[in-house]
Amino acid sequence: MQVSRRGFFKVCAAGMSGSSLVAMGFAPTAALAEVRTFKLARTTETRNTCPYCSVGCGIIMYSLGDGAKNVHASIMHIEGDPDHPVNRGTLCPKGAGLLDFVHSKNRLKYPEVREPGSKEWKRITWDEAFSRIANLLKEDRDVNFVARNDDGVTVNRWLTTGFLAASASSNESGYITHKVVRSLGMLAFDNQARV
Amino acid sequence: MTNHWSDIKNADVILIMGGNAAEAHPCGFKWVTEAKAKNKARLVVVDPRFTRSAALADLYAPIRTGTDIAFLGGVINYLIAGGKVHMDYIKSYTDMSFLVKDEFAFKDGFFSGYDPEKRRYDKSGWEYQLGEDGYVRTDPTLQDPRCVWNLMKAHYSRYTPEMVEKICGTPKDKFLQVAEMLASTHTPDRVMTILYALGWTQHSTGSQIIRTAAMVQLLLGNIGRAGGGVNALRGHSNIQGLTDLGLLSNLLPGYMTLPGEKETDYDKYIAARAPTPMRPGQLSYWQNYGKFHVSLMKSWFGAAATKENNWAFDYLPKLDKTYDVLQVFELMHQGRMNGYVAQGFNPLNSFPNKAKVGAALSKLKFLVIIDPLATETSEFWQNYGEFNDVDPTRIQTTVFRLPSTCFAEEDGSIVNSGRWLQWHWKGAEPPGEAKSDPEIMAGIFLRLRDMYRKDGGAFPEPILNLTWPYRVPHEPASDELAKEYNGKALADQLDPKDPTRVVKKAGELLDGFAQLKDDGSTACGCWIFSGAWTEKGNLMARRDNADPYHNGQTLGWAFAWPANRRILYNRASADPAGKPWDAKRKQVWWDAAQGRWAGSDVPDYKADSAPEDGMGPFIMNPEGVARFFARGMMNEGPFPEHYEPFETPIGVNPMHPENPGATSNPAARVFKGDMEAFGKASEFPYAATTYRLTEHFHYWTKHVESNAIIQPEQFVEIGEALAAEKGIKAGDRVKVSSNRGYIKAVAVVTKRIQPLTVDGKTVHHVGIPLHWGFKGVAKNGFITNTLTPFVGDGNTQTPEFKSFLVNVEKA
């Protein structure tokens, strides 16, 4: 193998540079290698279940701090739960990205209302939201409630307002939602299982 | 799922059809790779597209969308004709020997009793013959032409491999390879599992496709067995739980049903749901229906539910029809609805025919959105250019948007598709002022109740008497609600064998649904969940993952309904004498010494019923056995029959070319106006199907940065042949239109979609992922359901998202 004079010079120059930096005292002092510090060492772990599909993978959420009062326990990392018999620590790309769901910039933070014909949202209080919604519901229910059908049979149903229940909310949410909705006599009631 | 996720590892053959587990359920799919690695299992994938699941398959067969009944009907024919059935199993565990009424018939695509005007069947003839003893007549010799076996054999003899190829476009040799592979599990030592999802449910014949699959599995003797079953993978994390809890128009918790308006008599209402055995010695467990129902009413209405008022029977609304979402949006579109609440749900994106859904929402007086994320539905009134071209000033709907917590910010349980109730814990405070769903429901309800208490109003009793025993009334806590659906004793419960012994003191939590009573002395919010939170504590929070039998049942992990059983119908894993069909897969067995059933799973059976008693393994059925013949339970017939999607690329049902009325599901409900909105192949020549991508979850993860990064922009998939025909290159923008609207997206040109030859014609598929919209951190896109048709399955009304017609052109 031959190397041309020009080529040799270039290779030589390039090769020399690093060494020469050291020779001249320009080397970064921390030439000793060190890995990044393990970021979860003292975080708080909380077990949860992935909210996406129905495999129900176990996850561990790592939040900042040890639970002390002065810490805002923001979730800073999420991984699969290795003890979980189905996912055994693994996750899919959705589960693996759950942290970005928790902290999505599109999370809703405050109750809002969009008035008829308006082009924008207006922030309101929970109290105002609950009161206005309850009033609208009652107004519609009182006017349109069907106690008896045309045959005079007691049917006690309310058909002009409907409710679409969630697909990822807990059983406890679902249970109380069902309880409330049926007590109102609503029949236009479905959840994601329908579609 | 009849079985559950980790049980898949016990299979010898895995059929993925009507689903794409690798794509939509990757962590569950690992048990497929595990079965392949540890069990030498073979994976078979049947799908219009060569999917991510197909990428790992041993055998892939293409199929035209919406023709699964033809394919599976062909499998039934192959199994019966070839004698590849588990005869000992089906003889004892199915209705094959039951005799069917003479009125029942099938001709030219219609079953007996069809009324073309009403598009409905009179199903009274679809029944078994009853003997003088009141039991079903049977012919164990299978000679009687009216026995289910012979009727079924005749029905499916028409589904020849040639017919399968003609309808499905699956090359005959491919079909036969698949049939042979499936048939290999008809012996007791081999088992197949079937994994399906919305690729089966979202058709106008969805329920019947699933029934066909169940029939295949019964013929092969694969139901109730480890590594077997018919497994609905399901879509969302708690769709199973919310269904279990009955959050559907016609249901009550635990698969109980609301009364229809013709059911005016309480006792008859209960009796109709508590069938007596149809064969001698059968359990017919639904006979306990009254106990479940009364306990529910006590749980909801407490002291106000009394024997005298039929346990508050009048408090329950009575149905005149089912108010499924298609029905509700139809009514909304007609201007007959005023209010709507969407809790964690995005109907503008999720329901078919976006134009119709948007127009319907615009007619509401008020809409309430409860969600952790800014959904499209919450801004249906906002103009987003081509994506949502509306004029806000003309939309008079008041819209409230209430921020709710997400999983990370709450305690509670959800049910996976393997029926496991798993508890989770709160790890952080919600952002801003977000509240949990129970708090929001309480906030609205308590104000309503106060108004009714103060001002009165229409029928206030159920509202005023609804039990609300929560420590902090405006914050019902998860533990309180879980204990409520588990159930408790309202009075001391005595041991029936020894009345001096108190089994449960008043106020104590129940151990399970076996303790429920119909005398008002127990309360239980959801009978199938009973046992989840007992005096022993929260069983849903259990974390013992020990698997002593190495069959993945992990009985100490969480709690599975019913009664912690992991595999449904597991009595069928043993032969009639109570011995496991396969010693390698021991599920349950009769322990003669103890006089009880024992097992590596909780026996799904009466624990002390000896094999010689002859009780069948399907204890929820009054027959005690599984049904090949669905009686009157399905709207379009007792045996599944192939019908074309409502938008068919071939315009004719090759099974019944002479009967246009039998082209598509004759018993499916189609609203006026929607029939007209179906497209014809002359204008929209390509078979389209919608689906998920593994990188995204529904319409949520477009709000999630890491998922937006790995799949940023809306695309559609087109085969190379169609692309070449249309001059479309990968990366080009294309316009995809149906008779209801259009979307524009990037074209992915692929070898994974091949043209099929169907009934002599070339059919191209167009694949349309569904994840985009006009809100999110991913690139904004069109709502896929702009394209889909507004028609549902003939039984469940699940929309036909998976088969419709489109045209494609370069944008």
Added chain:
Amino acid sequence: MALQSLDIAKRSATSTESPQARKTPQVAKLIDVSQCIGCKACQVACMQWNDLRDEVGNCAGTYDNPRDLTDQSWTVMRYAEVETERGLEWLIRKDGCMHCEDPGCLKACPSPGAIVKYSNGIVDFHQENCIGCGYCVTGCPFNVPRISKKDSKAYKCTLCSDRVAVGLEPACVKVCPTGCISFGTKEDMHERAEERVAELKERGFTNAGLYDPAGVGGTHVMYVLHHADKPGLYSGLPADPAISPTVSLWKGITKPLAMAGIAAAALGGLFHYVMKGPNDVSKEIEAEVDKELEGEK
């Protein structure tokens, strides 16, 4: 057995001998391409663990996203639709650093301590020492390292050295839903690979095999391929990767000479040369050497 050793076996641009006394097992990651569904969970786990977020790009008519490795994307899936004698196959390969036993990047790196190889086999970049010259890019036979536009430093997969250092598996290994990625000692991974290859052969993939290329001394990230005879099918996986002759040349012959000739060099020019435009020059050198080699034939 301590897999998590931080003992350094090699360090860039340093001639001091590394400590040798301790014996640490080698680690390896095995990627069984035949079990990969291309779900990209590993991509997300990588960005989550390493606090990286690439740009939200666009769809270019394929499933590949992000479309290439970047300073923010240390691993990407590469999708290939291939027609073989078995019909259509969708070959999906997780691309990223191979952690070569004989790392070309480290050999090429002129900055002391910017690239190290631990005695467990992990090749790690230490950005605080990186001068952004890009030689590692040239030195890499797999085209893996990327220079960040933000800070002009080189980035690539660390094999989660911070996780392995505390006895954990890399994030991508843990997350992989199908078990296509596994992690352990190199010995154990060889054993697992054998099992996997045997299973693939049983399924009719007669050319299944392990990819652990000798040209770079073997790698600590290995593939099980169904078509080991044709690595090129997997989005251009090199059949016989080797360190570029340029890099070998400078390490083998020229480095001592360069050291000796340091006084003769024009320092100002040298600095400029090192700090600016190095990438182009190195390519030029390479072209030059290639020409020489061509002439030899």
